[in-house]
Amino acid sequence: MLVLLDNARDSAQVTPLLPSSGTVLVTSRQRLGDLIARTGARPVPLAVLPAEDSRHLLETVLGTPVVAAEPAAAAELARLCGHLPLALRLAAANLGDAGGLADLARELADGDPLAGLSVDGAEESAVTTAFSVSYRALPAEHRLLFRRLALVPGQTFTAPAAAALTDVPEGRAGQQLKALAAAHLVERHLPGRYRFHDLLHSYATGRVTADDSAEAGDAARRRLLEHYLTTADAAGRRLIPHFLRLPRPEPAQVFAGTEDALAWLDTEWPNLAAAVEHAKAREYAWHLADALRAFFHHRGHHTEWIDTATTALTAAQAAGDRQAQAAMRLSIALAGVNSGRYADARTHLTTVLDAGLAADWPAGRAAALNNLSAVHQRLGDPHEAIACGEESLRLCEELAIPGVTMALANLGFACGQVGELDAALRHFGRALEIAERDGARFSVAVVLADLAHIHRDRGDAEAAEFYERALTANREVGYQYGEAAALSGRAVLEARAGDDTRAWADAAEAVELTRRIGDRGTEASALAALGEVCVLLGRPAAEHLTSALDIARETSFAWCEAAALTGLAEAALAGGDADQARLHGEAATKLAARAGYRPLETRVARVLAKLPA
Structure with a gap:
């Protein structure tokens, strides 16, 4: 005999109907774990159809x-x-x-x-009707969580998010999620992370509208957004502590280290970005976007970064919050710098300064000046970059606000571009001293790579040691931009010393890394370095240098354009093509002279001096 017990509510409903012999088939939306344990029943879970x-x-x-x-x-x-x-x-x-x-x-x-x-x-x-049967069979607290989960703006949710929605302890919320999963009303997506089936999400949305008051729903949303914000802020501060942030209470530290913070953000950021878009309380939009900035910077999610910050900027404009507008424009500009959108970045930064959006926020004004210094470095105006860096440094020191380390770093970089290597060394050295004193590991990693470049270009013996320290520091904090810069710089140093194998490996790895993180400007720099390495080692270089030149022109990266042209002139000279060497060399000279890039002027002059009159 085959006995079919269909759509069982729970084990208690089934147990009195079990015969003493025969085969019993029980279907249920519940897992019926106690029935399995007592009778030895064999569970056959059914997923949705392929x-x-x-x-x-x-x-x-x-x-x-x-x-x-x-x-x-x-x-x-x-x-x-x-x-x-x-x-x-x-x-x-x-x-x-x-x-x-x-x-x-x-x-x-x-x-x-x-x-x-x-x-x-x-x-x-x-x-x-089928969903309603399962929903009505739940205890009241489980029904509450089920419908409140429809308020999550993203696709997945965890016990902490569930706890925020229902205002219960996290452990209790975790037990309730497991119960909902056992009832097949949510599904376990990843360890500790759950999601709705699409139709169940629609059903839960209807239930929260029908069963909760508007006030209760709004309170639940606000608790969820507060959970997202405080946790994201804590994670961002772990990644890049020195970043300027909108004023808000500093959150309790909930992450043991950078790796934990990155792991949480890697899984949660789609929900946070969705929360920026759907936040009814608009101030959460710009605070969440601000908290995500360090993560986007770390991982190179440029498109998502710009989209999220632009959404928050629109919310800040609608609310008339000038400080929030300044912060979002600073964020969009930094994303632009990191992705080769230098002209766009300049527009946002000059808007912050010219429109006075940071007039009542000195730290925001100093940050805008400092970031504008970085933009001028790339757009071919290092002297203006120095002026902006000096003004940013003055504000930070006079008002005792954060930003001294990065202002010094940008000053050092711009001084290096115009050939003032001793001044660059002083700025970078002071920046490193402050960063090490403050325990700012991210800043230490950035400055070590910059110092290594200056020591290399000065011909100092300690350059190799600084590159080794820079690579270790950047890898420890997971900063791929800095790692790529250190690899490229060390490759040139190694090629100058005749170390063919290591130079080629470092330069090629740097290019691959920049392509992975999607930074067009850094990719152009890495390709130019790879081309220089090839010229020094007697390998074909034109393909790499031409690619660097194309990207540099596409992004208006003046330094890299001049460096690529210089490399092409060197490659042509090495290949015996005097006409091409002169063509590229004269173009490089013109661009470097206009910008004031004295190191490149000197380098290309050596090429032109070897050409027949």
Whole structure:
């Protein structure tokens, strides 16, 4: 005998019906763990249908020719139905009213998919009825969490987020999530992380609207946003402590180190970015975007960074908050610097300064000047970069506000561009001293790479040691920009010393790293360094240098354009092509002289001096 007990609410409902012999098949939305433990029942978990099986089900109901006529629409319909057999059958039953598969899919996509799955004028679809049975069987606190989870702006959620939504301890929220997963109302996506099936998300959204007051829903959203903000802020401060941030209370430190902070942000940032877009309390939009800046800078998510900060900027403009507008423009500008959008970055920074958005925020004005110094370095005006860096440093020192280390670093870099190597060494040396005194590991890593370049160009014996320290420091904090810069710089040093194998390996690794992080300007610099290494080692260099030149011109990176032209002149000279050497050399000379890049002027002059008159 086969006994079928269908759609069991729980083990207690099933136990009295078990016969003394025969085979029993029990179906349930619950896992029925205690029944498994007591009787030795074998669980057979069923996931949603694979895509191929969903298509086959539609063919069975509608006929193969109907599905074959609109295969893309059939696949989209299956996706909208979440690959649930019942939902697919209900959708197929509605086909006659909708017209065709594409029309039906469009109808479901444009409206409430659950409402679109009702048939014969029923007030409630069978899918909704099935969900309602499971929902009503839950204890009240589990029902509360289920519907509140619909307020999460992103796709996944964790116990801390659940705890914030229902205002219960995290451990209790974790137990409730496990119970919802056992009831198949949410699914475990990754360890400690859960998500909704799409149709269940629609159902939960309806329940939170029907069962919670607007005030209760708003309070739950605010607690969730506060959880997101305080945790993201703590993580960002772990990554880059020296970053200027909008004024807010410093959060409790919840991460043991950089790795923990990065791991949390790697999984949570899509939810945080979604929260920026959907935050009803607009101040959370710009504070969350501000907290994410260190992570985006670390990981190189430039497009997402700019999108998130632009959304927050729009919110700040609507609210008339000038300080928040300044912070978001600073953020967008930094993303622009990191991705080769130098002209855009300059526009945002000059807007902050010219429109007085940071007039009542001296630290914001100092940061805008410092970042503008970095932009001028790339756009071919190192003397203006020095002026901006000096003004930023003056503000930071006079007002005792953060930013001294990075102002010194930018001053050092600009001085290096115009050949004032002793001044650059002093600025970088002081920046390193302050960063080490303050325990600012990120700043130490950045400055070590800059110091290594200056020691190399001065011909100092300690350059190799500084490159080694810079690589170790940047890898420890996970800063890939700094790692790429140190690898490129060390490769040139090694090539000058005739170390073919190591120089080539370092230069090639730097290029690959810059491509991985998506920084076009840094990629151009790495390619120019690779080209210089090839010239020094007698290898073909034109391809790398031409790529560097193309990117430099695309991004208006003047220093890199002049360096690539210089390298092409050197390569042509080495290859015996005097005409090309002169062509590239004269172009490099003109650009370097206009900008005041004396080291490049000196380097290309050596090429031109070797050419026949």
